[in-house]
Amino acid sequence: MGVIVICEGLGSGGAVANVAWQQALGLSRHQAVCLISDGLTRERRQQLASSQMQLRLRLLQIPNLSSLRRFAHLPRQLLWILLALRETHRELKNPPATVICHSHPLAAAVAWWFGPRVRLLMISHGDIFHRPPGSYDPAVSWLYRRTTGYAHRRAAVSVALSPVMAERIQAHGVPPERIALIPNGLDPPEIGLKEPSITLEEHWQQKPLRLLFVGRLDPVKGVDILLKALAQTRQAGFEILLDLLGEGTPFYERELVTQISQLGLSKVVTWHGPQPRSSLAEHYRICHVVVVPSLDDPLPTVILEAMACGRPVLASSVGGISFLVHDGVSGLLIPPANPHALAEAMARVDRDRSTTASLGEGAQMLSHQFSWDSNVKALEQLITPSAG
Known part of the structure; x- marks a missing residue:
């Protein structure tokens, strides 16, 4: 069974992107992994070039929507999801496969589009329902509110980083046996x-x-x-x-x-x-x-x-x-x-x-x-x- 890891933002130093990167590297020690993202830092490129991992990289080119200014957030998010779905479809030549998603809208789209063709793991890095009002762009907030519960209910397993996150996932109607508590890690050389x-x-x-x-x-x-x-x-x-x-x-x-x-x-x-x-x-x-x-x-x-x-x-x-x-x-x-x-x-x-x-x-x-x-x-x- 192949593994596809999908995460936006590996061209920057965000915490979510670092989790996806570390997991993709670790999983590729023992099996073939395809990592789909929209960029990669120079440090990660060097790390990949010097490794012996079974890791294939698929970088998506997201059109520049800066002309939309503050209205660009939702269109860019939707474009990213559509392009990621297309690339995932190309990778699914020999299903079944496990697809690991690091955002709720993306996981919801994968579940809706591919259904039982894939085994979906949803890595939950948080949720919008417990953030102060105004934390996110209103349009993006709407997207997350519409997709979070669906993503968790359709995932084969939702991964919670902490017991509190497990409780929040369960509140969306997910039975405990489909929730796994797996906290993030740290390798000291990273810092x-x-x-x-x-x-x-x-x-x-x-x-x-x-x-x-x-x-x-x-x-x-x-x-x-x-x-x-x-x-x-x-x-x-x-x-x-x-x-x-x-x-x-x-x-x-x-x-x-x-x-x-x-x-x-x-x-x-x-x-x-x-x-x-x-x-x-x-x-x-x-x-x-x-x-x-x-x-x-x-x-x-x-x-x-x-x-x-x-x-x-x-x-x-x-x-x-x-x-x-x-x-x-x-x-x-x-x-x-x-x-x-x-x-x-x-x-x-x-x-x-x-x-x-x-x-x-x-x-x-x-x-x-x-x-x-x-x-x-x-x-x-x-x-x-x-x-x-």
């Missing part, structure tokens, strides 16, 4: 971590406390909450610095710049912009604590990265975060959208550096539970109908 790092006691005692945020600058990521909390700690007399890694829309970036200025944080917040994934380990090494103040998040990759580097995490108790962060063991969980609670947690890790160091050790110990090897092995069990 430039050559070997497990040992953090010296001197690092934890360094002043001032340095916080790190890594991710997309987006309202759902709670960066505005983080800035408000930082301002409160500064007003309380704590000397704390913040490094921001990532980018967002020009409009939201301007909002954050204005907020930083109005809160008097210009001298304590450093905005590094987007960084190559292979350089992230150095940023984790420098910081003391990683902050994930999301309003919703199925399984943040940044937490896996922080854990691998031995850094404790201050995170909102939403989505799949509590599946990763063990409160008081590898980090601290706080109520979402609560700047005061976040400020108190920030003050706590600054006051008690020995506890902060202990949380970092706990995070690194837990990190070994999440690897791409275990992720791919679990996926392989779902490839054939007889498994599972």
